[in-house]
Amino acid sequence: PRVLSDLTIGLSDGLTVPFALTAGLSAFNDTKVVLYGGIAELIAGSISMGLGGWLAGRGEAEFYENTLTATKTLISTHPASIPPLLHSIFSPYNLPPHSLSPIVQSLSKSPHLAAFIMQFHHKLPLSSDRTPLSSALTIAAGYFFGGFIPLLPYFFVSRNRVLLGLAWSVGVMAASLFAFGVGKTVLVGASSEEVEAQGEGGDREKRGWGKAVRGGVEMVVVGGVAAGAAMGIMQALG
Amino acid sequence: PRVLSDLTIGLSDGLTVPFALTAGLSAFNDTKVVLYGGIAELIAGSISMGLGGWLAGRGEAEFYENTLTATKTLISTHPASIPPLLHSIFSPYNLPPHSLSPIVQSLSKSPHLAAFIMQFHHKLPLSSDRTPLSSALTIAAGYFFGGFIPLLPYFFVSRNRVLLGLAWSVGVMAASLFAFGVGKTVLVGASSEEVEAQGEGGDREKRGWGKAVRGGVEMVVVGGVAAGAAMGIMQALG
Ligand SMILES: [Co+2]
Ligand SMILES: [Zn+2]
Ligand SMILES: [Zn+2]
Ligand SMILES: [Zn+2]
Ligand SMILES: [Zn+2]
Ligand SMILES: [Zn+2]
Ligand SMILES: [Zn+2]
Numbered sequence: 001p002r003v004l005s006d007l008t009i010g011l012s013d014g015l016t017v018p019f020a021l022t023a024g025l026s027a028f029n030d031t032k033v034v035l036y037g038g039i040a041e042l043i044a045g046s047i048s049m050g051l052g053g054w055l056a057g058r059g060e061a062e063f064y065e066n067t068l069t070a071t072k073t074l075i076s077t078h079p080a081s082i083p084p085l086l087h088s089i090f091s092p093y094n095l096p097p098h099s100l101s102p103i104v105q106s107l108s109k110s111p112h113l114a115a116f117i118m119q120f121h122h123k124l125p126l127s128s129d130r131t132p133l134s135s136a137l138t139i140a141a142g143y144f145f146g147g148f149i150p151l152l153p154y155f156f157v158s159r160n161r162v163l164l165g166l167a168w169s170v171g172v173m174a175a176s177l178f179a180f181g182v183g184k185t186v187l188v189g190a191s192s193e194e195v196e197a198q199g200e201g202g203d204r205e206k207r208g209w210g211k212a213v214r215g216g217v218e219m220v221v222v223g224g225v226a227a228g229a230a231m232g233i234m235q236a237l238g
Numbered sequence: 239p240r241v242l243s244d245l246t247i248g249l250s251d252g253l254t255v256p257f258a259l260t261a262g263l264s265a266f267n268d269t270k271v272v273l274y275g276g277i278a279e280l281i282a283g284s285i286s287m288g289l290g291g292w293l294a295g296r297g298e299a300e301f302y303e304n305t306l307t308a309t310k311t312l313i314s315t316h317p318a319s320i321p322p323l324l325h326s327i328f329s330p331y332n333l334p335p336h337s338l339s340p341i342v343q344s345l346s347k348s349p350h351l352a353a354f355i356m357q358f359h360h361k362l363p364l365s366s367d368r369t370p371l372s373s374a375l376t377i378a379a380g381y382f383f384g385g386f387i388p389l390l391p392y393f394f395v396s397r398n399r400v401l402l403g404l405a406w407s408v409g410v411m412a413a414s415l416f417a418f419g420v421g422k423t424v425l426v427g428a429s430s431e432e433v434e435a436q437g438e439g440g441d442r443e444k445r446g447w448g449k450a451v452r453g454g455v456e457m458v459v460v461g462g463v464a465a466g467a468a469m470g471i472m473q474a475l476g
Binding site: 001004010011013020045053055056057060062093096098100102111112120123189230231 | 239242243244246247248249250251254255258278279281282283285286287289290291293294295297298300301304328330331332333334336337338340341343344345348349350353354357358361363377422423426427457460461464465467468469471472474
């Protein structure tokens with residue numbers, strides 16, 4: 001589901017870049033610097049990530065509009081091209097031709113022909129549940145939330161004990177990476193709604209948790225490597 | 239198309255955050271600082287943006303696998319639920335029932351039933367042309383490219399003339415935002431392949447360019463505001 005991808009893009013970026021920045025800023029040995037710099041980057045980053053999501057969503061909406069207009073033009077100016085196009089939709093499924101012709105005939109005359117072609121030929125969902133705005137907000141919120149967590153410890157340690165803050169920040173980030181990994185795996189698993197095999201309910205649960213924990217550990221490793229690389233580069237060049 | 243959305247997310251983020259950072263670093267009045275800091279952020283940012291794209295792509299691939307397994311389980315354990323499910327696929331198109339039954343019968347027995355349900359009920363394309371890796375590389379490349387352009391001027395101005403570099407950087411960024419906006423609108427427009435209305439070829443071209451220029455101007459305004467906000471926040475808090 002697209003909302004999960006948007007959230008993943010925001011969160012994983014948020015859990016890496018801001019953390020690397022705050023770690024770099026901790027060299028100034030003053031939590032105020034870390035906090036101000038961190039929050040500044042967080043707001044700026046959320047704006048620009050949200051903007052990216054909005055523009056991408058707008059592009060997809062425009063693509064849908066263009067394709068719909070083109071499809072309607074095709075139907076009105078090239079009616080002869082419709083039956084072959086409808087046949088091509090079903091050809092991968094090797095259905096016997098006699099079962100196809102009645103549906104092609106009724107579709108060719110149906111007022112919903114354009115919608116059908118959009119859905120099954122162009123494979124563009126009719127009302128995409130993802131508006132550009134919701135995509136933008138999801139990514140921005142993911143980024144802000146992801147970047148804010150590693151900042152939290154710096155609010156609590158005293159002003160000159162930056163290294164303590166950094167240590168806590170690393171721990172907090174590892175924990176949130178793990179939670180993010182588990183949550184994502186569970187959400188991805190749960191969203192395949194058709195699993196009604198009651199009988200298998202039992203071991204599916206056990207298998208489910210094993211996979212979720214693996215997803216969590218993997219996220220910690222991957223996120224940790226990325227944050228470490230980001231931090232290393234910032235230190236080396238900064 | 240997904241590749242365009244990935245590129246948009248990378249490019250627009252790259253054209254905003256690194257620029258804001260370099261503008262902030264120009265306060266040190268030394269192009270070396272701007273260049274090193276800028277390139278460090280650029281590499282760190284591309285890694286973490288690419289990671290986000292990879293994780294999002296993996297999430298979608300896993301979602302596809304789970305749904306496919308669930309669909310196969312449903313077919314084997316609940317054959318009775320298949321005809322109604324197939325009917326539900328076509329119901330939005332108000333097709334006369336008699337034209338539906340032959341296709342429902344042949345589909346129910348077809349070896350491609352699972353593929354059909356994945357495609358038309360779950361609306362998940364069979365082999366998504368977007369692998370997690372290609373998604374990651376597109377976003378990372380977009381970010382790196384977007385962030386590198388505003389850095390270019392700092393290579394050419396002499397070391398202490400940072401403000402000159404900044405001025406050029408603003409100009410270069412505005413130009414690339416415009417080019418990005420035009421390119422996106424043209425690409426989105428061109429990719430609706432079915433437009434064969436030769437007659438309208440002429441004015442569609444004129445309309446096309448007007449829209450593309452508007453897309454470019456809009457991108458400059460939106461990107462400029464975001465970069466300005468990012469820069470303002472960095473300065474205010476930094
Ligand atoms: Co980013
Ligand atoms: Zn076959
Ligand atoms: Zn036919
Ligand atoms: Zn269903
Ligand atoms: Zn109707
Ligand atoms: Zn039936
Ligand atoms: Zn086509």
